[in-house]
Amino acid sequence: MTDSAQSDKLEAALRKFPPPNYYLHAFYYTWYGNPKFDGKYIHWDHPQLPHWDLKVAQGYPQARHVPPEDIGANFYPSLGAYSSRDPSIIESHMQQLRTAAIGVLVVSWYPPNMSDDNGEPTDDIVPLLMEVAHKYHVKVAFHIEPYKGRDEVNMLTNVKYIIDKYGDHPAFFKYRTNTGKLLPLIYVYDSYLMNSEQWGKLLKHTDSNSIRDTPYDAIFIALLVEEKHKRDILTAGFDGVYTYFATNGFSYGSTQRNWDSLKAFCEDNNLIYILSVGPGYIDTGVRPWNFQNTRNRINGKYYETSLSAALQARPDFIAITSFNEWHEGTQIEMAIPKTGQTVYMDYLPNKPAIYLEITRKWAAIFGGERRKWQD
Numbered sequence: 161m162t163d164s165a166q167s168d169k170l171e172a173a174l175r176k177f178p179p180p181n182y183y184l185h186a187f188y189y190t191w192y193g194n195p196k197f198d199g200k201y202i203h204w205d206h207p208q209l210p211h212w213d214l215k216v217a218q219g220y221p222q223a224r225h226v227p228p229e230d231i232g233a234n235f236y237p238s239l240g241a242y243s244s245r246d247p248s249i250i251e252s253h254m255q256q257l258r259t260a261a262i263g264v265l266v267v268s269w270y271p272p273n274m275s276d277d278n279g280e281p282t283d284d285i286v287p288l289l290m291e292v293a294h295k296y297h298v299k300v301a302f303h304i305e306p307y308k309g310r311d312e313v314n315m316l317t318n319v320k321y322i323i324d325k326y327g328d329h330p331a332f333f334k335y336r337t338n339t340g341k342l343l344p345l346i347y348v349y350d351s352y353l354m355n356s357e358q359w360g361k362l363l364k365h366t367d368s369n370s371i372r373d374t375p376y377d378a379i380f381i382a383l384l385v386e387e388k389h390k391r392d393i394l395t396a397g398f399d400g401v402y403t404y405f406a407t408n409g410f411s412y413g414s415t416q417r418n419w420d421s422l423k424a425f426c427e428d429n430n431l432i433y434i435l436s437v438g439p440g441y442i443d444t445g446v447r448p449w450n451f452q453n454t455r456n457r458i459n460g461k462y463y464e465t466s467l468s469a470a471l472q473a474r475p476d477f478i479a480i481t482s483f484n485e486w487h488e489g490t491q492i493e494m495a496i497p498k499t500g501q502t503v504y505m506d507y508l509p510n511k512p513a514i515y516l517e518i519t520r521k522w523a524a525i526f527g528g529e530r531r532k533w534q535d
Contacts (some may be wrong), residue, residue: 185262192204192242203232205232207224231502236504256483257296257298262523265298290331290332301333351396364397403422435473437481440457442454478526480492
């Protein structure tokens with residue numbers, strides 16, 4: 161096929177999708193691997209983590225999962241135990257994101273040569289991810305994970321790295337602030353692990369080493385877990401908050417009845433307000449003792465209730481937890497029923513795409529509501 165014929169074909173395919181809502185984000189993980197692309201299974205073979213209390217830990221298994229039949233998750237992906245490096249998987253993920261009308265994927269990010277405890281480095285996947293995202297008119301934002309030794313000095317280095325390497329790519333997500341600046345939007349997971357004095361050195365205009373008003377300035381979004389984090393986030397100089405957890409009642413920030421007062425706090429302090437919602441939660445595949453945090457999907461009702469509650473609180477953005485965090489059972493990615501020695505949950509009686517379809521419906525409602533709030 162000629163290039164122009166191929167791009168016509170793509171344009172025709174894109175017209176079938178609903179328009180992307182760039183105020184609707186989804187947390188995206190690139191830590192999965194399989195033998196074909198990575199030489200071995202990565203993350204699908206997640207160990208069952210021990211409980212911190214030794215007595216309790218003794219009552220639960222602590223083996224590693226053995227993919228592809230037995231994976232570290234309670235649901236099973238339609239695409240199987242895939243590799244995040246597989247170009248056809250990235251392509252399929254973009255199609256699923258566009259089916260759901262999601263405009264921005266928020267990629268879990270570790271600096272080059274660093275990774276989470278159970279994974280391998282993934283920064284080298286980002287260029288391909290951005291290429292394919294651009295083809296589908298999806299934007300990419302970064303979710304900086306609590307990598308080993310994270311402090312204000314190497315945070316500066318890493319933000320510079322991200323902006324130097326990816327900042328000019330057309331898929332790199334930027335947001336126009338109320339002062340009219342177009343800046344990258346960066347989520348910082350477990351931001352509370354660094355104290356507000358450390359953050360202040362990076363984020364406060366008054367500090368001589370500050371990132372503010374430099375070519376590396378950005379909109380920094382802090383994770384708000386406990387109520388006391390409100391003060392810390394203000395003192396630290398963050399630009400906004402997000403709540404991440406999809407478990408209503410698990411933390412102050414993820415508890416829906418607190419969302420109105422959190423909105424008032426953000427408005428009073430000129431902070432960007434990002435609420436996270438998810439379809440449910442179950443992580444007993446990797447934390448077999450953690451059943452008290454399970455939230456049943458109730459065939460999509462839990463998700464719709466959460467989306468409805470988020471809209472009531474008028475956030476600036478909604479961030480879905482998650483597109484594909486399979487270990488914690490928060491994924492909206494397509495899952496299939498699977499039988500075998502390992503017992504998996506599934507989306508029945510609904511179709512594998514049910515959570516994409518619910519997202520698409522609420523993306524349109526959110527878009528309409530946002531326009532009303534603007535008037």
